Each structure stands twice: as C-alpha cells, then as structure tokens.
Amino acid sequence: MEINELKQIDKTVKGWLHESRDNVLRKIDTRLEVDTKTSRRDLVTNIDKQNEKFLVGKIREFDPNAQILGEEGFGDQVHSTEGRIWIVDPIDGTMNFVKQRNHFAIMIALYEDGKGLLGYVMDVIGKHLLSGGPDIGVFDNGHPLPQVKDTPLREGLIGLSGPMVLHNDYNMVDIAQQSLGMRIYGSAGIDIISVLRGELVGYISYLKPWDFGAGRILCETAGLKMTTIDGQRLDVLSSTPVLLATRNAHQDILTIVSQ
Template sequence: MDIYNFAKDLIVEAGQFIEKRMLESFHVDSKSNPDDLVTDVDRETEQFLSQRISEQYPTHRIIGEEGQGHDVHDNKGVLWIIDPIDGTLNFVHQSENFAISIGIFIDGQPYCGLIYDCMKADLYHAKYKEGAFLNNVPLEKAKEVPLSRSLIAMNPKRFLNERIRTPFFSIMSKSRSVRSYGSAALEFTMLARGQISALLFFRLHPWDYAGGVILTNELGYKTSNVFGQDLPLFGTTSVIAGNPLIHQELLAYFENDKDLKSLHDETHNL
C-alpha cells in the first residue's frame, strides 16, 4: 500500500477512535490561554496516529500539535504534519464541527493532504497534481468570485488589536458577509466545496493549514500569508486562501500597511 492510501485508511481509523473515545469521560486543559483548549482525546489521537505511522514507516518523521516532533526543524525525507483535533473548542462544547488534518511532504514538496470531518464521516483528500476529492467524488475547480459577492471565513476576535484591525475591518465591510466556524481545517474544506470564497487568519501553525493547503491548491485556489509569501512548514504565519481573483483583492489591503507588517514580524519571527 502506498503512503497516500495508507493515510486515507489511517485518518478514518483515527476518526473512529475519537468517536468511541467521546463516549467516555475526558479531561480538558488550557494551553497558551483559557480559550486554547486541549483534551486527553487530542493527545491520545495524536499518539494513535504517530504509533501507526511509525510502525508502518519507521523512517518517516511526524510533527503534531500536541508535542510530537517539535524538535524537527528541517524538511528532509517524508514529513507528516498532523492536527489530531482541529477545533477542540467545538469538540468540547458541541461534540461536532471538528476535524483531523494531515499534510504529508517529501523533501519539502507537497505529497498529499487529508481532512476528515469526524462526525459527518466525510474524507477530503488530495494527492499532488492528481485532483481533490470528497470521499470518492471529485471536487470542482475554483470559481473566480470577487470579494463583494463573497462569504469569507475569518476569526473576528483576532482582529480587535488596534494595530492591525483597519485592513481586516475593511475586508469585512466589503465582503457579502463573514463567518467564523472554529476550525481552520473545516474552513479549508468549505473553500474546497465553494461554500466560502476565501479564508483569512492572522496566526496559524502548519498543522492548522498543511492538509488544507494541499487540498485547495489542487483545485486552483491560491494560498499565501497576507503579504503574498509562501506558507512555511515550521513556525507560525498569517494565512490567506481563496480563488485567484479574491486572493489578489485581499493582498491589496495589506501591501502598504506598515503597522501590520511590524506586528506580523514581531508575532511570527519570520
């Protein structure tokens, strides 16, 4: 079995593991702030995935949100970037609207991306230059829709900082409307399905976007940070993803914003 098909089977198994584990009690902790939650299920799911990958492919390396591979700083060989539960707040409060996200890279180049919507049992997957799918159904290519006719996903709470809020507030006012779904991975799947035209974040980690970027790029969507630069495999960054037309529109809101550039450099240390 090749890596792609192994990963498809594995992510579904991990989703089934989560479903069973949800029936039992679990502990909830906070990490960087009281709203940044982590549970026993996050950690156990990451361990489940890591163990299975290591058994099948001992030379592969893994970076996971909950601590796996945080000492990895180069992209040599096969690298799995994993978020065991993207949308932990939703997992805790709603018992739905969360996903497992996996991006696999070989020597820094995209190989495949997978996002599993656990409670809907929907698997989004793409192998580089071979198209993108929802379960076994091909997804449609990106359609060029302008900001003025678009529903976009962003987290308004992030943009209350006075140093950065002006361009984000301008984008919100120019768009048709804004939504915040609480899971970057699921927002990438909504982009892939054409349910939103763009998503915009000021701070994400690679495990938040690795799978989604590969998925949506296969469909002709564009991804970058807010200054049009490629997204890194390590550290944190801002993220814009959208159809080619809206992607260019959004970049124009940030290109001359010196305050945002200064805070971006301070926050992400890129």
C-alpha cells in the same frame, strides 16, 4: 515518488483516518479531561492526545525513517524540511469539540523535501474527507472535487479569525465589509473544507503548520492560493497569519491589506 506508491500511501492513510474517526466518536460522549495550553481558549483534551498517539504510531510503523510534526508533541522536533515529514493535527477545533461536540477536524499531511505530496482534512461529524495531492488530484469523499469557481471577494462569504476581526488586524473589518458576510467557524480544517467546496471565497487566520499543512496541499492542487497575509510564499514550518482564497478574492484581499 511513483504514482502507484502514492496511491498505496493514500489508501493506507484513509484507513488510518476512518479508524481514527471511529475512535473519537466512541469517546465523544465520555467525560473529557480538559487542560489549557497557552491560554484559557487554547485547549487540549485526553482525546487529542490519544488520537495523536494513535496516528503517530501508525506513521512510525509505516514510515519509520520519516519525521513527524504533531500539535500535541508526540512526534519529533522538526527544524528542517529535508526528507519526508508527516504533519498531524489530531483534533483541529478543540474548543468546538469540547463545547459543541461538532465542527472539528482531523488533518494529516505528507511532505517530501518541502514539496506537498498528500493532504487529508476530515470533518469528523459531517463525515467529509477532502484528500489528494498534486499528482492524483483532490477528492471529496472519494469523488473528484469539482472545479472551484474563481469568485471575487464581493460575491462571496469569507471565513475570518474572530480575534483578528476584533482587533482589526490587517484591515479585517474592511475585508469583512467588502465580502457578502463573514463566518467564524473556529476550526481551520472546517474553513478549508468550506473554501474547497466553494462555500467560502477565502479564509484568514493565524495558523501553525498542523493547521494549514494538509490544506495547503489540497488548496494549491485545486487552483486556490494560500500565502502569508501579505502574499508571500508560505513556509510549511512557519507560524503566521495565513491567507487562503480564490485567485480573484486573494488579489482583492491583498489590496485591502496593503491600504
């Protein structure tokens, strides 16, 4: 894709995100309609649904021939990475949204034939938008993202999944102990932003495509590694335990996982 076309898409998507954020903030203090999906900890609200419908509508109008994969099911049934695929997470961290009205994100990704073109992760309350892709670089609120330091696990904080730590999946307790400390934010988007900004050396959780699709593009562009928990290539349509980290921390963690 030509760089001018990418920049035009980038400008357009940022406009959607700012409008989407405004929509969410206008309704954040209203009475929410909250339902459960797979369990009592897996929530969806009327705002999740409204926001996904809004974003899907914008994408349909802008790119009518593309497929759309949305968390709440208002897109398409996507089974192939051929052509253009937009991936949408309208509210990432819905439990945080419901219980705290904070620490949640909106995420959009654009892939073409399996290659990540553009990714967007917006911290709604913190008003941080991480955006970009391999052909234009990564930006934090419009400013070029500084080079992420290649910090080893022992010298940084690590973002982990609470359930994975409680069950010691993949030696999570040892990973936490070998770091300077673990953090559990409850939102993949917030964790991804924290890794990109150098606040965490890594993040591990069970993720679905809408949880990592945008972050994968940004993190790989920034020189970070995002793989399956055992270091294998991450398929954009997969649902699996995901390991995101600096290159040094990634190797440190793989060593612990394999023990």
